[in-house]
Amino acid sequence: MKYTKKIIIGLLLISSLVIATAATWFYSRVDSALPLLNTTRTVYGLSDTAIIERDELGIATIKAQNRIDIAIATGFVHAQERFFQMDLLRRNSAGELSSLFGEQAVNYDKSIRRHRFRDKARAIVAQLPLAQAELLKAYTRGVNQGLKFLRGVPFEYLLLQQEPVNWSEEDSMLAIFSMYIDLQYHDGKRERTLGLMKAVLSGDVYAFLNPKGSLWDAAIDGSQYQASPMPSSPWPAASAKVANNTSTMAQNRYQVSEFPGSNNWAVSGKLTQTGSAIVANDMHLGIRVPNTWYRASFEYPIDTKTIKVTGATLPGTPTMVVGSNGNIAWGFTNSYGDYSDIIQLELSNDGKRYKTPNGYKAFSYEKEIIAVKDQQAVEIDVQETIWGPVIGEDHQGNLLAYRWVAHDKEAVNLTGVELELAQTVTQAFDVAARSGIPAQNMMVGDKAGNIGWTIMGPLPKKVGEVGDTPSNWANGDNAWQGYLSPEEYPRVINPSHNRLWTANSRVVGGDMLTKIGNGGYALGARSKQIRDNLMALESVNEQALLDIGLDDRGLFLSRWQQFLLDEVLTEQAIANKPLFIEAKEILTKETTLAATTDSVAYRLVRNFRLNVRDSVFSQLNDTLTNLDDSFNFRSIRHQIETPLWQLVSQQPTNFLMRPEASWQALFEKALTQTIADMLISPDEEKQSLAQATWGQLNTTKIQHPLSRAVPILGYWLDMPSSALSGDTYMPKVQGKSFGASERMVVSPGFEEHGIFHMPTSQAGHPWSPYYGKGHQDWEQGKPSAFLPGKTRYTLTLNNY
Template sequence: MRHLKRTLLSLFFILLFILATFFTWLYSQIDSALPQLEGMRTIYGLSNSATVTRDQHGIATIKADNRLDVAVATGFVHAQERFFQMDLLRRNAAGELASLFGAAAIQYDTDIRRHRFRDRASTIVKKLPPADAALLKAYTRGVNQGLKYLKAAPFEYLLLRHEPVEWQEEDTILAVFSMYIDLQHQDGRRERSLGLLHALLSPEVFAFLNPKGSRWDAAIDDSTFSPAPMPKAAWPAAAGADITASALVKTAANQSTSANLATPTDFPGSNNWAVAGNISTTGSAIVANDMHLGIRVPNTWFRASFEYQNQQQPVKVTGATLPGTPNIIVGSNGNIAWGFTNSYGDWSDVIVLTTNADNSQYLTPSGYQSFIERKQIIAVKDQDAVNISVKETIWGPVIGKDNQGNLLAFRWIAHEQAAVNMVISEFETATSVEQAIAIAPRAGMPAQNLVVGDKQGNIGWSIMGPIPVRSASFGDVPTSWANGEHQWLGLLPPAQYPKAINPKNARLWTANSRVVGGKMLAKIGNGGYAIGARATQIKQSLYAKPTFDEPALLEIALDDRAQFLSRWQDLLLTQLLTDDLLAQNPHWQEVKELLYDKQLTASTDSVAYRLVRNFRLNVKQQVFDIFNEHMAKLDPSYNYNSISHQLETPLWQLVNQQPDNFLWRGHDSWPALLSASLNTTLAQMTKNDSLANATWGKQNVSKIQHPLSKAIPFIGYWLDMPAVELAGDSYMPRVQGPAFGASQRMVVSPGHEERGIFHMPTSQSGHPWSPYYRAGHENWLTGQASPFLPGESKYQLTLLNY
């Protein structure tokens, strides 16, 4: 017995020793992946020494003699702080995620491979102008040395059992392509969805569901479009299609009666606005910008300030960089400040192909041509590679079939040689709005609304990025290009770009909705604009005061008033919460008390906001879900999310006019539909709480995670941001959801950067043991003003040349 005890005790200590050794090794590996913050390091590619200082939030100030040395140092810092994030960007665009994550990513990689972005990136690199090529080469050298000088690979690779792969020049181009995928549809989903509606519905019904304008229009040129009228005929009217009322009601009967609450989809976008110097307290323009993206750990952006000499002139530019690229994306250089919002112009077309009997050829203006078949190999972690074939036409890749079985091809501006370049770096040395507006048409990036202001007080707007020129007015729905009538004629010349400089009202604003009308709109097109609720609220706030300073513009960014929902609040009070209906539904009395005489705000303590918001979404679900499910059965490519925002206008018309000829609903009457929606809302809100305690904050709880914490839950405690209640929502300036919202906020006046404001969620570093992990996140949450410029230096790293 004593021998057994000794044996067990020995085994225990051996096991303890093994575990201690393992965890010591694991600790040392993770600790060794921390970036070097202080000391010296010799770097190949520098023409002279460079310094990298960091303040208490990790904001990097990179000083060098010239721009190429800044690029080397930036690459070094990006790799040390964010290499795994950079790796995900390039793999995302190249369709190479399966080699990192295994079989789960095969389908995604297969879909992305049809764009052949790695091949396109390689071609772009070879054709870059010498200055751009030199910048890219310098940045790439810095990245690979930053990776090399980490004592251990970034900790994510340890968890994935994978080795990081060196950066290539084409990978920077892929990082920009990844933003194309994020900001524009890569599969033609909106056009294909509208094409299905156009094919099945009568013209008046299609126009009703695809409105050109609404009461929320807030274009900077005051142009407006009226909503389409309510269809008069019984509808749906689709000859030859199985879309009858009885079929839809049958579909409704098969639906679950306890459907989950419909929620708005993430809508990658942004807000920005500017005031001219004659109404600013600085005398210079003031530019505000908050870019809305999915929020992850680490954040999309990396804050930095560059200082160098350009033609004997000192340059200091501060703002946000995108790890994987060498440029300041948004910021200020002392002479101009600039920001972006996603433009949602029409940057792609779906082409209906006419094919021969065996689908081996397709018709073009010069006759039938054979498809080009390109073989692709997808490497998959822990299993054999997958071989796929990408089918292409002279216009672009084949992306599937329509509901009639016709093959579809896809023409996308991202496939053009001009899709990506380094022209944005010219903003660093631009000195005026006029110069910035002239740079915008030459820039290779996903087309954005550029809002820029300068030290002299001027402000301007234009589209930044390539714009296709079409042979005719088309592109809302898929069309045939076989006879040559429909085609792209090249890119819009810079002289013809839409722009607005120094409007009489001294104010500019954009928020992903339509910005202009007339001839300028004809050049931009409509790629699925947001409804203009945010833009309207921003516009009203900009007209509410005669002058502005930076805190006043930050206040606009943090505005969580729910003007968009005020009419839905009125509808509840006037159509449902009446004396007669309250007598029949006494449990609604508390709803009336919560809503009556209340101004809705998406504050964390508001029950009223959550009530009205969720009621609207439940009404929308009740009205459109049967229809959407049926459309998806007719064509699996139908994507409701791609058109859902535009349905607010017809939805409001329907619930107010309550037409008898509207058949896509599973209720006997409109009052019954509205009553059911309210009861569903109450049931959802009181499932785990009383109605009085069911605040908006309890629903809108942050869930900002590291990509790996979803796959390896136990590490989320160290990697993820704390879960907190969030103010804000989709249809107001303060866009904020559980893992979506303002990826940065910036308010800055060129020449007065010391007064500027900058917010960024999560932190600069991707390493949880960094001294500034989560630094700055609290200010982003609360909206407390924090400095635009880096603060006092806490760390200094000197990079020496050979």
């Protein structure tokens, strides 16, 4: 017995020693991947000394003697702080995630490989103008030296049991291609969805479900387009084959309608005390740890001037994305123009060739090899046409090819670096029209007080019947004929009311709209609320514009609240239904609906609308999905509000796809479902209706990519969960892991009064002294400085 006891004790001691040794080793490896903060290093390629100063939040001020050295230092600090994030960006667009994450990423990689972005990135690098090529080489050199000077690999690679691969010049192009994937359709889902609807629905029904405009329109040029009238003929009934299917919409009933995009707005100097314009910008993206952006300030001399530009950079690229240089301030929202088209291919009898304006051509094929972690590589053949890759078939079995701006050499360049030197709105417009980024609504204001809007990024020049739905390009009538010249770009400068705004909805009409097209605009509810807030301002400063961005009033849902009170919760409907009576009392008390964390009324109205929407269109959705699995209701979810409201307010009898016996029955069933869901807490416990607040549902879940796979890591890596106000159809866009990836309010020349919020913090390493710092200001909307604060850490990079 004693002998056995000694063996057990010995084994325990040995086990403890092994565990302690492993923990010490792991701790030392993780610790060694912390970025350099207070030290000096010698870096190859610098022409002179470069200084990287960081404040308490880790915001970097990079000082050098020329722009090339700024690029080297920027690459150095990006690699030290964010290399794994950069790696994900390049692998995402190259279709190379499987080599990190294994088999689970293979299907995604297959869908991306058909675009062959790595080959396109190499081709773009080869034809960059000399100055941009030198900038890119310098940045790449800085990245690889920043990675080398880490004492250990970034901690993510330890967990994945991988080694980081050096950065290449083409990888920066791939980082921008990742933004194309995030901000535009890479699979043509919206156009395929509309194409199916147009093919199987009558013309009046299709027009009704795809309206040109609505009462929410708030274009900066005042243009208005009307909604389509209610169809007069009976709507088609769902086929018996799918009539009893569970709607795919209802399976994700209360999922936030995330819409990568943003808000921005500006006021001219005629409304400010300084005479300088003020620009506000908040870019809406999925939020994870670390954040998309990296805050920085660049300082370098040109001739007798010192250039100082401050804002947000994208790790993986050497340019300032949004910010202010003392003369201009600029920001972006996703424009949602029409930058891709689907071509219906006309095949030869043997199916091996497709018709073009120059006769039949054989398909070309490119072999793509996908490396898969711990498994054999996967080979795929990408089938290509003169217009782009084949992406699938329509509901009739016709092959479809994809024409997309992202496939052309005009898609990506580094021309945006010239914004650092621009001094006026007009000069910024010139840069915008020559830049290669996913086309954005650019809002710019200058120190002289001018404000302007334009598109930054390539705009294709289209001819023929090329638009919302797939078309045949075989005879040459339908085509792209290059890209718009800078002189042809749409632009608005200094409107008479001295205010501009965009929020992913239609910005302009007429000829300007024709040039941009409609790639799936957001409903104009956010734009309208921002516009009205701007027009109500008499005294304008940075705080007043920040307040607009934090506006969480649910004006979009006000009519739905009134509809519930007047049309659904009638005396007859609430009789002998205590929960309906309680719901009516809750809705009556909250006269101004707002997405505040303590609001029960907001959650009730919001979720009722979603349940009504899903019920009204459930059979249509199931029927179309059964015809073609590429049908994607989510791609048209915002435009559907206009026909939805017409249906519920007019309650037509010719709508044969209604799943309930009467409209009232549909509404009551939706409300019953809404309340039933609210009576269950997030912990799956029963609760009262009064406890079911919006904040309970809108609680953040901002995670590191690896903590999703290994939940225990979340304790160290993820941001604390918080109930936050805000939602989709209001200026303060906020979801569980979606919202403002930054908020910026700044007046050029008066940056010391500017405001900047960013979630999660600068840091990518959980042991960084500023990990998570600044996140609380973002959560609470507390004004925090645009400019970097007092220097806390100084890193000196010497030249050889």
